[in-house]
Amino acid sequence: MNAIDATNVSKHYGSTTALDRVDLTVEEGETFGFLGPNGAGKSTFINILLDFAKPSDGQVEIFGTDCQRDGVDARERVGVLPEGYSVIERLTGRQHIEYAIRSKDAHDTNPLDILDRVGIRDAAGRKASGYSKGMAQRLVLGMALVGEPDLLLLDEPSTGLDPNGAAEMRRILREENERGATIFFSSHILEQVEAVCDRVGILQNGELVAVDTIEGLRESMGGGTKLVLTLDELRDSTLAEIETIDGVETVASVGDSTIEVTCTNDAKMDIVVALHQAGIEVMNFKTEEASLEDMFIEYTGSRGR
Template structure:
């Protein structure tokens, strides 16, 4: 059963189409990175999945349930971290957790949840109004984890976190995925999405421009890796050996000078780098090399550029 499945999901406000015919599927036990520039429609999509707003057209099912008809059942089985999550300054962190646990009918230990997000015992007993921005975000993450949800919906979860908090967030996302939960991770911080996501989707102007496995998307968009390799010699037998390596999509001599001849090699998969180096070293000596991997940011920029044409 899919954790999230949408079909032609659409939202219009008057004559403006905010989300247009999105077909999306997220499986249990995977992290799906949901990307898009400001105003792309990410928050509206999440609001429809959570039944905060109703779609104008199309359907959405979460954990096998229709978001329009069975929203109450869905909310009992998911954990949500909205971009803006209201906390109450006068209540302690522990009271926030206790209230959430009781409301969900869960059996979590509030102190164990606080410990998991590295909120110290003294801190969790203090009023939230005394918390720093990062401490408040850690508490919000803990609240989303109440009841061991089958699906975590995280909207800009790293907001306000310091590097240690961001590291912790990544660890929690991976732990939840390994537990079997699905994680829908919406963020504009591309590096964080790339580090934890099994698949990604790029939303631009309300349309899902790209969706799929990150390495596959890199491959479809062009070379995943560019290698510039300096060798002590370049000759046809060497070029043939490199070109025969699976995933090599191009090989050209870029400098044939006697002191530092070099090759420019394109690969569709970063995993093939070791095979390329072995092929070269069977015929020549590698003097130096530079590897440039196609990043998630370049895919994101490509999606935006294609939308503007």
């Protein structure tokens, strides 16, 4: 069974289209990254999953349950970290977790264990009014973890976290996935997604423009490999000769004796062999895989920062 099934989902606010005929399947047990610049429609899609917003067209299901017709049943298996969630300032951290335990009927859960897991056990008795933004984000993540949900829906989960906090968040997501949970999280911070995701979807202006593994996205961009070679000499004919090799996309000189070639993985050795046969010695070479940021820019024309 799929964890998420979205079919032809659109959402219009007057003349503004927030989502445009989105078709998306997230497999059970998968870690899926939902990418897009701010305003792309990521939060709108998550709100439809949670039945906080109704689609103008289309249908969304969580584990086979329609999110609009049976929203309460669909949400029973979900832990949520919403974007911009406001903690209740008069309640302590422990009281927030206890509230989540009651809401989810997860009475065998120790609230201090949850707070320890997200790194704020020492602040269990402090009112949330004294929490930093990062501590509040950790607290809401802890609330999402209560009851070991089958699906974690996280909207910009690293907001407010310092680098150590972001690393701890990634560790928790890996642990949750290892116990069998499906992870679906939106982000515009590409390093977070690249570090943990099995697949990614890229949303641009409400339209899902790509869904694939990161390696699959690289291949769709012509292989996504950049080969940087330092030669003992760079002849006038060298660039033109390399351009004729199958799998080569672009060739450019970046100095008196260095060239950069974008190509498929299979073409890398052919380039080195061709240079050797031409009597040109390769003094040094390195390969660089296209990063998720490179691919994001390719699909959206923006840096997602």
